[in-house]
Amino acid sequence: MNEHYDVLIVGSGAGGSAAAYSLAHVGRRVLLLEKGRELPRDGSTLDVDKVIRQGFFKSKEHWLDRNGQTFEPEEYFNLGGKTKWYGAALARFEPHEFEAEPAHQCLPWPISYRELEPYYEQAETLLNVHQFKPEPDLQAIVGKLTCNGAGWNARPLTLALDSNIVEHPEEAAHFDAFASVKNLKADGQRALLERVQQLPNLTVLTGQAVRDFIADPERPERLIGVRAEDGGEFRADRVLLAAGALHSPRLLQGYLEITGLTDRLPCANAVGRNYKSHLLSAVLAFSATLKTDLLRKTLLLLNDRLPHSSIQPLGFDGELLSTLIPGFVPRGFARALGHRAYGFFLQTEDGSDPANRVVAQTNGARYPQLDYDPARLPAAREEHRRLVRDFNRALLKIGLPAAAKGIPLAGTAHACGTLVAGHDPRTSVVDADGKVHGLDNLYVVDGSVLPRSSRVNPSLTIYAWALRVAERLQQRRSSV
Numbered sequence: 260m261n262e263h264y265d266v267l268i269v270g271s272g273a274g275g276s277a278a279a280y281s282l283a284h285v286g287r288r289v290l291l292l293e294k295g296r297e298l299p300r301d302g303s304t305l306d307v308d309k310v311i312r313q314g315f316f317k318s319k320e321h322w323l324d325r326n327g328q329t330f331e332p333e334e335y336f337n338l339g340g341k342t343k344w345y346g347a348a349l350a351r352f353e354p355h356e357f358e359a360e361p362a363h364q365c366l367p368w369p370i371s372y373r374e375l376e377p378y379y380e381q382a383e384t385l386l387n388v389h390q391f392k393p394e395p396d397l398q399a400i401v402g403k404l405t406c407n408g409a410g411w412n413a414r415p416l417t418l419a420l421d422s423n424i425v426e427h428p429e430e431a432a433h434f435d436a437f438a439s440v441k442n443l444k445a446d447g448q449r450a451l452l453e454r455v456q457q458l459p460n461l462t463v464l465t466g467q468a469v470r471d472f473i474a475d476p477e478r479p480e481r482l483i484g485v486r487a488e489d490g491g492e493f494r495a496d497r498v499l500l501a502a503g504a505l506h507s508p509r510l511l512q513g514y515l516e517i518t519g520l521t522d523r524l525p526c527a528n529a530v531g532r533n534y535k536s537h538l539l540s541a542v543l544a545f546s547a548t549l550k551t552d553l554l555r556k557t558l559l560l561l562n563d564r565l566p567h568s569s570i571q572p573l574g575f576d577g578e579l580l581s582t583l584i585p586g587f588v589p590r591g592f593a594r595a596l597g598h599r600a601y602g603f604f605l606q607t608e609d610g611s612d613p614a615n616r617v618v619a620q621t622n623g624a625r626y627p628q629l630d631y632d633p634a635r636l637p638a639a640r641e642e643h644r645r646l647v648r649d650f651n652r653a654l655l656k657i658g659l660p661a662a663a664k665g666i667p668l669a670g671t672a673h674a675c676g677t678l679v680a681g682h683d684p685r686t687s688v689v690d691a692d693g694k695v696h697g698l699d700n701l702y703v704v705d706g707s708v709l710p711r712s713s714r715v716n717p718s719l720t721i722y723a724w725a726l727r728v729a730e731r732l733q734q735r736r737s738s739v
């Protein structure tokens with residue numbers, strides 16, 4: 260392909276879609292390359308059997324864990340990336356969560372909350388983020404939880420869902436881990452790419468997996484484009500990496516090795532390190548009565564004694580909750596239990612340890628590796644243990660016996676941190692503007708950059724970071 264672009268973006272999830280929107284909107288010639296295809300609109304993305312039981316839409320990529328065992332991470336390769344499947348809980352990080360906290364192994368951001376604030380606002384507007392009224396079953400549970408003296412308090416959880424979604428029960432009960440057919444969830448494709456898709460200066464190519472970057476023959480610190488798996492080449496002045504925290508570091512590792520920059524760039528040693536994905540558990544609280552709330556995921560529960568943790572209801576109805584009940588329980592009984600259950604998602608910020616990392620498939624290795632061990636993060640592990648214990652006790656106290664299940668390594672929904680942002684090129688990979696230290700024109704706009712992942716879900720912060728990087732690129736260009 261001969262055309263030359265101002266900016267080439269690799270990946271169309273939260274970061275890629277936000278950067279594409281911002282740069283196309285101001286007239287830059289943008290090429291977005293996405294490995295996956297557009298999802299079907301035939302209803303199959305709401306089909307519980309296909310989506311949950313068969314895992315039909317998940318990536319089938321094999322990875323190795325730190326012990327060399329294979330597993331398939333919960334990744335999605337499609338236009339819009341994981342945002343098509345996300346639970347749409349879009350919350351800001353707190354100002355203090357941009358600062359270092361050594362006792363919890365948390366790295367500092369190179370920018371403050373204030374610097375990201377205008378982009379949080381922009382993202383919230385673009386994605387129409389708003390609150391929903393808590394439904395009766397949740398109100399009853401949370402009412403009892405918050406007045407039993409154990410320190411739990413509730414605040415509204417802001418969602419990127421259409422206000423009328425409750426008039427479409429099939430969608431309202433299936434937005435968390437499903438892709439909307441009627442466009443009732445604001446995801447990267449729907450809320451950002453579709454706004455600019457008619458512009459002649461934006462080209463989106465799906466089914467185009469980027470294999471590697473092309474170096475300037477005179478100077479490997481400068482990229483001149485990328486090469487796709489099928490050998491096709493694409494040229495641009497700048498490349499924005501947005502393939503997600505499991506995939507972006509592999510592309511960069513490969514490039515640094517091939518060009519010999521691994522030995523010359525101080526940041527090379529940090530590439531792929533500091534993987535984080537929150538310590539996560541699902542809790543099912545059982546009652547004697549049927550639970551009929553539709554959305555469920557409308558409140559966030561916090562506790563001052565557990566400052567790095569939060570709890571949100573799972574947006575799962577009875578049928579879905581029954582899929583979380585172990586297979587040895589007869590299915591009819593599991594369904595009956597599911598319809599009387601309320602699900603919760605417990606998350607604790609996992610700090611950073613350089614040994615928790617993504618290792619690209621180099622040196623003839625069969626698969627890439629995700630070497631992650633929560634034992635390297637003792638403070639986070641201990642807080643998560645207390646979170647699960649205290650929440651189960653609080654539920655029992657209000658008459659809801661509960662069962663908890665830890666989310667395993669394959670639960671990469673919140674993957675982040677593998678191309679961490681920071682000022683020091685020896686310990687971080689990108690600078691405060693998202694540019695890779697030591698490279699002229701490679702930027703990172705996905706969840707890989709997050710130095711801290713906070714106690715809430717990451718997408719709003721990834722959208723905001725990408726909007727900020729894109730705007731600063733634009734300013735830099737205007738001032739030349």
Ligand SMILES: Cc1cc2nc3c(=O)[nH]c(=O)nc-3n(C[C@H](O)[C@H](O)[C@H](O)COP(=O)(O)OP(=O)(O)OC[C@H]3O[C@@H](n4cnc5c(N)ncnc54)[C@H](O)[C@@H]3O)c2cc1C
Pocket residue numbers: 269270271272273274275292293294295333335336337338339340341342344345346347348349350435436437467468469470501502503504506672673674704705706707716717718719721
């Ligand atoms: C079931 C589920 C529920 C979730 N719920 C929430 C929630 O409620 N709130 C929240 O904030 N977050 C939630 N998340 C997490 C959220 O979806 C991610 O944090 C976010 O999508 C990450 O954005 P990203 O841009 O880093 O990567 P992604 O969204 O993963 O996008 C990366 C894109 O790059 C593409 N790609 C990969 N490799 C290549 C390549 N070589 N060439 C070209 N393209 C490539 C992929 O196909 C993908 O489209 C959830 C995730 C899941 C799976």
